[in-house]
Amino acid sequence: MCNLEGKVAVVTGSTGGIGKDIVKALAGEKIKLVLAGRRQEKLQELKNEFGGKTEILTITCDVTKKDNLKNLISKTSGVFSGIDILINGAGVSSQHPFWNQPIEDIEKMIWTNYYSYVALTRMVVPIMKQNKFGHIINITSGSVMVDPPPRNFIVYTSLKVALRAFAKGLFWEMRDFGIKVTSIFPGVTSTPLTGKLKNISEERLIQPRAVADTVVFALRQPANVCPIELAVINQQTPWTKPVIPFKQEHPQK
Numbered sequence: 001m002c003n004l005e006g007k008v009a010v011v012t013g014s015t016g017g018i019g020k021d022i023v024k025a026l027a028g029e030k031i032k033l034v035l036a037g038r039r040q041e042k043l044q045e046l047k048n049e050f051g052g053k054t055e056i057l058t059i060t061c062d063v064t065k066k067d068n069l070k071n072l073i074s075k076t077s078g079v080f081s082g083i084d085i086l087i088n089g090a091g092v093s094s095q096h097p098f099w100n101q102p103i104e105d106i107e108k109m110i111w112t113n114y115y116s117y118v119a120l121t122r123m124v125v126p127i128m129k130q131n132k133f134g135h136i137i138n139i140t141s142g143s144v145m146v147d148p149p150p151r152n153f154i155v156y157t158s159l160k161v162a163l164r165a166f167a168k169g170l171f172w173e174m175r176d177f178g179i180k181v182t183s184i185f186p187g188v189t190s191t192p193l194t195g196k197l198k199n200i201s202e203e204r205l206i207q208p209r210a211v212a213d214t215v216v217f218a219l220r221q222p223a224n225v226c227p228i229e230l231a232v233i234n235q236q237t238p239w240t241k242p243v244i245p246f247k248q249e250h251p252q253k
């Protein structure tokens, strides 16, 4: 088992529903935490709640902005001697039939859910490579296992599919440097993000704790073991049905 105490982890999406449980779980492992998010007051709340368990640095960061990402890494490097773990968890959602999905939503998803993951990884890899140690964990989505991508979620899902492909390729490139890459596919989880979805019943949801436990499982594996992909989904997920009930008349009717 990998000893996690004292390792340094940068976490994006730390202020969200899944992120908060990840922070709690990592603090419990005594991992030093660098928490990124746009809402300073939420970051401070996390520091107040979990700062007694481990060292926590909070950095205000909009992950869609390259200079904010650079600042996150340079400030982290100024305080800690390395970065051992990167948890990419920031994310936004937008449910619409594609034909009337706001372009602004599409841009936001591209920059938050795909660009920030790849760009931050690119910035962190040289540091991990130098230390010959690292673990990059992407919070992807269970929707990548639904083919074709679910209605109303095709941009969100296709970006997650791209992220999955990126991480699989990255695994092969990174393994010789002692860096692990893991994609986690949560099913529909009870968080503010799904609070915006309609018609999701409680029994279809999983709790964020299940995702956080999966992150810790991945991190704890021995040096020669890398869980490349871990799906954590509701046992009752109805794969054959769309995520959101959706009626569409045939145009010729």
Ligand SMILES: NC(=O)c1ccc[n+]([C@@H]2O[C@H](COP(=O)([O-])OP(=O)(O)OC[C@H]3O[C@@H](n4cnc5c(N)ncnc54)[C@H](OP(=O)(O)O)[C@@H]3O)[C@@H](O)[C@H]2O)c1
Residues within 6 Å of the ligand: 012, 013, 014, 015, 016, 017, 018, 019, 036, 037, 038, 039, 042, 061, 062, 063, 064, 089, 090, 091, 092, 112, 113, 139, 140, 141, 142, 143, 185, 186, 187, 188, 189, 190, 191, 192, 193, 194
């Ligand atoms: N909930 C689900 O059912 C589900 C299922 C599969 C996958 N996921 C994925 O899990 C991840 C977390 O989702 P969640 O359900 O926990 O969502 P959430 O509760 O809405 O949290 C979203 C997080 O992303 C951060 N974020 C969004 N835009 C950002 C930006 N521009 N810059 C910096 N941080 C930003 C938010 O931080 P601030 O607002 O504080 O900046 C917040 O911490 C996402 O990648 C999501 O796609 C969720």
